[in-house]
Amino acid sequence: MKNSFEIGKIKGISIEINISWIVIFALLTYALATSYLPMNFEGVAATTAWMIAVIMALLFFSSVLLHELAHSLVALREGTEVKKITLFIFGGLAQIEQDADEPGKEFRIAIAGPATSLILGGVFLLAGELLARLGGPALIYVPLGYLSMVNFILALFNLVPAFPLDGGRVLRAIIWKKTKDRKKATRIASMTGTFFGYLLIFNGVFLAFSGNFLNGLWMLFIGWFITQAAQTSYQQVMMSDLFNKICVREFMTKNVVEVAYFTDIKTLTEDYFYKYKYSIFPVRRINEIMGIIGVEQVRRLDRTLWDETTVGSMAQPLGEDLVVAPGDCVSKAMEKVFRNGVGRVLVMEEGELLGIVSRTDILNYLHIHSMLGSGKDRVGLDLDKGEDR
Template identity: 30%
Template structure:
């Protein structure tokens, strides 16, 4: 996720914190310290309520981290690569690869809600026990609140709509029963779109009636709808690309550019004849060394264009998306990262065989739809 900061590792997985996390702490800490705790445990000072609210918000953040860590650990145990875990204002997100089997997908999906439900039951019981044994009302109230929130988080995540974990569970079951992974993804995504719309509607009605919590509900609904829509589009695209090899989608021969040319020469000569907005670069030995996106060259200040080499502003080969001619295109797309972008260099050994751009992929999807096979 953009605008997040690396903050170490959790159980071997990189942890990132989004800039909205402090907003989460403030909102939940304020709500707990100014409303919930004074109603549950009256008669304390503002300072005590503030400390209790902050402690509860921090413990909630730890609970969210445990939820996502459960997904990450289960994914790694089932052979799925995990890039990172990110905490942000609406909860958490685990960036990982795609499970190769319905059973693995089910285990990964259900691990998060189960962790939240177990944490909810444990903290709720701890709050009751602490109050019974010691009479410490304030810590007990914080634990009871944390227990209720975790139980609510676990139940909410089990709703049968993607991108919620419940949607992933339904998707895994449908995949197992039908054998069609992308049909299951589309069905779960459609449920997510419906759920997102309902959350937005309920949230706005609550907000208009004076409940500020309705705004939070509407934001969650908006996020669910956006992600569900993206997942439905992805599943539709993956269906269109099913069985297509990289060699069948690539543009060849490829227009290339020597990486030792100056930016000025590339702008005046190479860019004028390029068919694509991305040019692969070749070194002195004729091997690919990276690729340059033509819009990047426009950002180079004019005084530097005559001396700066194009390889100095290009994406190096190590960060480019690459594949072999016989690789399945749907597998290649799943391995792409935001840094590599949608352009793929097709490599036949150390030789550049072709290039696949977003336009090539879109053209394949359009042909699939024209043949009447689209099911999106």
């Protein structure tokens, strides 16, 4: 997620905070310090209220983090890679690299989050009750009751059977298990997600026009987010299923134009970028592909240095996200294409460059597929390869 920064790692999973999270953290702290705490504790000092509010907000978002971490740890145990967890304005998001390949895994990963929130709600509730019975300070056990309540709400909200909420994923797992049809299960779960999202949107509009503008606006945003996520998630599943059936070897563009490592940037610009109209080229050094060079890299270089700077000195080294094997399915290439920030991957085998797959290839295929339909015979592989590569 853009505009995020890492604050640490847990079990190899990067924990990130998005800038939007800072906004909601500040708003929550402000609401607790100026409204909730003064209403529950008449005469509480402002300094004390703000200190407790900050602690409550931190504990709440720690609960959200634990919710997402539960999903991630179960996914890891099920053999699925998890790259990062991001806290943002709508809560938390675990970036699980791929969907579960069987309904049982889907169910276990999905239910782990709400189960953790329910446990946390119970722990905060018991701690608050115990402290109250022992005559502890109300300034501690009342906030614990609040944290208990919000964790229970978090669990119940996520258990709504609306994809891509956890409850929607549980619903998909159950339908998938009964029908043996992942596509059908995803379609039904996504429809419930879209319906629930529109329900929140309409309710938000009603609240806004009834005078409760801020709560209405917030509910409208959440509804819009769920609706978009439900529709996008369904499209991603359909794309993944489609491209799982196609091999990179059949899909790639062959006879890729390469540039020698000793070529200067001026020659690269005039004889490659303008001539071939591609934005990125593989860079060859004798018998190996050493990396790629793109317009963005050249654009940042002072023009007075173009004559004396070689392509090899500026080439971006090949990483795992830039390379696929010819025997891989296109869905694997697609994941890397949309993740690596370059928009294409090189198809290589034993160090030899065989072809290239670009974002435009994928989008063109999807466009043709959507117009002609799937059918029994796959069509649309003969794409226009003269795109901006």
